[in-house]
Amino acid sequence: MNEYSVPALRPRFDDLNLAEASLISALTRLKAGETSWEHSFEIAGREMHVECLGNAYGFPHGPDNDMMLVLNNLFLEQGQPEDNSVQCSAYALLRMLGRTDSSQNYRIMHDSLTRLAGTLYKVSGWLDQPGGASRRVTFRFLERVEEVQGGMRNLNLKSFGAGTQLKITLDAVVAASLASSRLRPFDLDFMLKLSGSQSRMLFRLLDTLWYSDSRASREGLLEFEVVELGKLLRLINLRPDSIRRTITPIHEELIASEFLLAARFEGRGQQQRVQYVLNPQRPDYPLTVEQLELVGRIKFLGISDVQARSYVRKHAPTRVKERLQMATAILAGTTRIRKSPAAYAWDILTDELGKYSYVAQPDPASLVGTSPQPAVLDAARVASELDLNARIQAVRQLAPDEQWIQHRASLKLLLSKHLGSELWKVLELRCMTGTIGASVLLGEVNAAIATLEIQSYVEQLREELKAAQE
Numbered sequence: 275m276n277e278y279s280v281p282a283l284r285p286r287f288d289d290l291n292l293a294e295a296s297l298i299s300a301l302t303r304l305k306a307g308e309t310s311w312e313h314s315f316e317i318a319g320r321e322m323h324v325e326c327l328g329n330a331y332g333f334p335h336g337p338d339n340d341m342m343l344v345l346n347n348l349f350l351e352q353g354q355p356e357d358n359s360v361q362c363s364a365y366a367l368l369r370m371l372g373r374t375d376s377s378q379n380y381r382i383m384h385d386s387l388t389r390l391a392g393t394l395y396k397v398s399g400w401l402d403q404p405g406g407a408s409r410r411v412t413f414r415f416l417e418r419v420e421e422v423q424g425g426m427r428n429l430n431l432k433s434f435g436a437g438t439q440l441k442i443t444l445d446a447v448v449a450a451s452l453a454s455s456r457l458r459p460f461d462l463d464f465m466l467k468l469s470g471s472q473s474r475m476l477f478r479l480l481d482t483l484w485y486s487d488s489r490a491s492r493e494g495l496l497e498f499e500v501v502e503l504g505k506l507l508r509l510i511n512l513r514p515d516s517i518r519r520t521i522t523p524i525h526e527e528l529i530a531s532e533f534l535l536a537a538r539f540e541g542r543g544q545q546q547r548v549q550y551v552l553n554p555q556r557p558d559y560p561l562t563v564e565q566l567e568l569v570g571r572i573k574f575l576g577i578s579d580v581q582a583r584s585y586v587r588k589h590a591p592t593r594v595k596e597r598l599q600m601a602t603a604i605l606a607g608t609t610r611i612r613k614s615p616a617a618y619a620w621d622i623l624t625d626e627l628g629k630y631s632y633v634a635q636p637d638p639a640s641l642v643g644t645s646p647q648p649a650v651l652d653a654a655r656v657a658s659e660l661d662l663n664a665r666i667q668a669v670r671q672l673a674p675d676e677q678w679i680q681h682r683a684s685l686k687l688l689l690s691k692h693l694g695s696e697l698w699k700v701l702e703l704r705c706m707t708g709t710i711g712a713s714v715l716l717g718e719v720n721a722a723i724a725t726l727e728i729q730s731y732v733e734q735l736r737e738e739l740k741a742a743q744e
Contacts, residue, residue, distance in 0.1 A: 333393055534553060
């Protein structure tokens, strides 16, 4: 067998059958005699029943979750061999698990493989394809673990060392599922960076349901009865207070890692529920093109790059666009700002109390002149917005210098920082003389902001003003 270096696992996936069945217990230690569990539960909209029959090493728990995922991905990395086996050194496997090279970690790895090879699972609700009929399967995750040395093989080794060469064979049921369409992308690197095995277990469960549960995918929320969550985490003690004590510290790490935005408990006793608010995008994920454009629009208001990126990551694009439209309209119509425009814009974007409101216009290009003011609009102000278009048309009928007087504050707020003092003076002169209509200019700026084209618009305006300056 070839000597394996520490490989970088390129495909990172999870098997939905294994993940939804939640075969590994979140317990970090087992009591003497704890070798089995059996649960009926509902997950991703279907009923499942799992029976786990362990061996003298107990049932799979804690670090066995990491081992299961790493072996699955190593199997995919090595091209899904026909004999369902993977081959690597014990040292390489230890490194893929994110563990240091120590005798204790080799022992932990040995015990984990022994549990996965010696535990029998009976799963009702197994799916061979999305939307297909479910069936019952019986299997061991691993068929066997072998040391290969000089052509000789030893089963279920007593101990491992750095030079031990391993051949690990997956059960045929598991290998077939890894070849099915129930495979999904999974952030294994992120999971292994979490410090506790319980945190990694809950992350895998919630991330799986975020993917396969339609409501979670749509709303970014997951909600469980506390006792049912205890079953999904394969805890033995299912008293609500015990489950709550177990999962509360996990919440802190998942919130700190920005996988979760919040975790909330409701109710008392057996009726307790826990609700998870999922982060739309973790900080380690790259921004999409749409998100980068939104970052640019936020920065255009004078807000820092760090703040803009953080805000875009935490909110859906539709919400960001709505708040940007509100902030732009309010700022454009505000002549006196007590604090800096950037701070004012940030306050509008992050407002969760309803301090700000405005009347949205169907045509962004028509948002010129005096825009609605901040604050909750009273009846008189709402009525005043009804004749906005009429007032816009009236401003457009004014002389060029009078238009400039009307719109100067709004245009300065939106453009002066990006043009600089010299080009701002050129713009002022051209608007005062009528070469550029101030009302038309403000309408174009608002339209460019609304259509995500503000950066290119400013560049074109700068070039035009530079040419006029020469």
